[in-house]
Amino acid sequence: MDIRKFMSDPNEKPLDTIVSDGGFCSIFRxxxxxxxxxxSGELEATNPxxxxxxxxxYEHSWGQYLARMCGSTVYNFSKGGMTAKQYVDSYADKMGFxxxxxxxxxxxxxxxxxxxxxxxxxEVGTISDVHPKNRRENAKNFIGYYAAIISHYQEIQPDARFxxxxxxxxxxxxxxxxxxxxxxxxxxxxxxxxPNCYVIDLYKYGPIYDSEFRRxxxxxxxxxxxxxVLTAKMIASYIDYIIRNDPEDFKQVGFIGTPYKNSNLR
Numbered sequence: 001m002d003i004r005k006f007m008s009d010p011n012e013k014p015l016d017t018i019v020s021d022g023g024f025c026s027i028f029r030x031x032x033x034x035x036x037x038x039x040s041g042e043l044e045a046t047n048p049x050x051x052x053x054x055x056x057x058y059e060h061s062w063g064q065y066l067a068r069m070c071g072s073t074v075y076n077f078s079k080g081g082m083t084a085k086q087y088v089d090s091y092a093d094k095m096g097f098x099x100x101x102x103x104x105x106x107x108x109x110x111x112x113x114x115x116x117x118x119x120x121x122x123e124v125g126t127i128s129d130v131h132p133k134n135r136r137e138n139a140k141n142f143i144g145y146y147a148a149i150i151s152h153y154q155e156i157q158p159d160a161r162f163x164x165x166x167x168x169x170x171x172x173x174x175x176x177x178x179x180x181x182x183x184x185x186x187x188x189x190x191x192x193x194x195p196n197c198y199v200i201d202l203y204k205y206g207p208i209y210d211s212e213f214r215r216x217x218x219x220x221x222x223x224x225x226x227x228x229v230l231t232a233k234m235i236a237s238y239i240d241y242i243i244r245n246d247p248e249d250f251k252q253v254g255f256i257g258t259p260y261k262n263s264n265l266r
């Protein structure tokens with residue numbers, strides 16, 4: 001057995017190794033996916049009159065494919081059209097997503113498309129817009145709302161791990177590239193500012209969502225079930241990569257949500 005396959009490799013990029021069983025992502029027994037339509041398994045369909053409709057099929061979400069890979073409990077804290085602003089202002093409270101009985105060991109946050117790309121909350125903002133002690137004092141822009149989500153869940157589950165997912169590239173000549181890069185930088189700044197936060201950078205390391213990609217993995221403007229399976233594999237593989245490259249940070253994950261800790265670790 002070559003144990004080195006399960007350790008860090010300085011020459012490896014995040015998605016060089018694709019896992020099919022969840023890899024070390026499986027150490028998280030409870031996971032919450034905070035996101036929009038792409039986190040909800042949304043499928044594009046036509047109604048009996050030929051009109052276009054969008055339906056959240058959560059069983060086809062990448063979160064539920066991840067659950068089946070890892071054997072973990074995964075919650076869909078998501079909805080088609082979701083924004084960070086709406087999540088903070090009303091949706092999470094309405095759906096009980098702040099309830100402590102839904103506290104998780106891991107939160108995967110994939111927001112930004114509807115905020116920035118679709119212009120609902122178009123100002124990205126900077127890390128200076130995030131209040132260091134009071135999330136309610138954050139600026140009313142994308143980074144302020146996004147940071148409030150992290151802060152609120154860290155109050156509920158202080159040792160949880162957070163994975164912030166960037167917006168993927170659409171094409172080499174993507175007209176939204178500048179906006180996506182701004183969101184990407186904001187997520188890196190948030191990960192540096194908050195403890196136990198990491199970036200899943202699909203913009204840099206993921207595939208380009210070009211016409212060939214869409215032919216295989218999309219159905220209209222959203223993904224097909226195969227696309228959601230692929231996304232689950234990418235998310236799991238990226239988290240597996242992060243864990244393998246920072247093992248000290250994840251040794252005590254099993255204690256998250258319990259009163260226990262190993263204070264003798266060296």
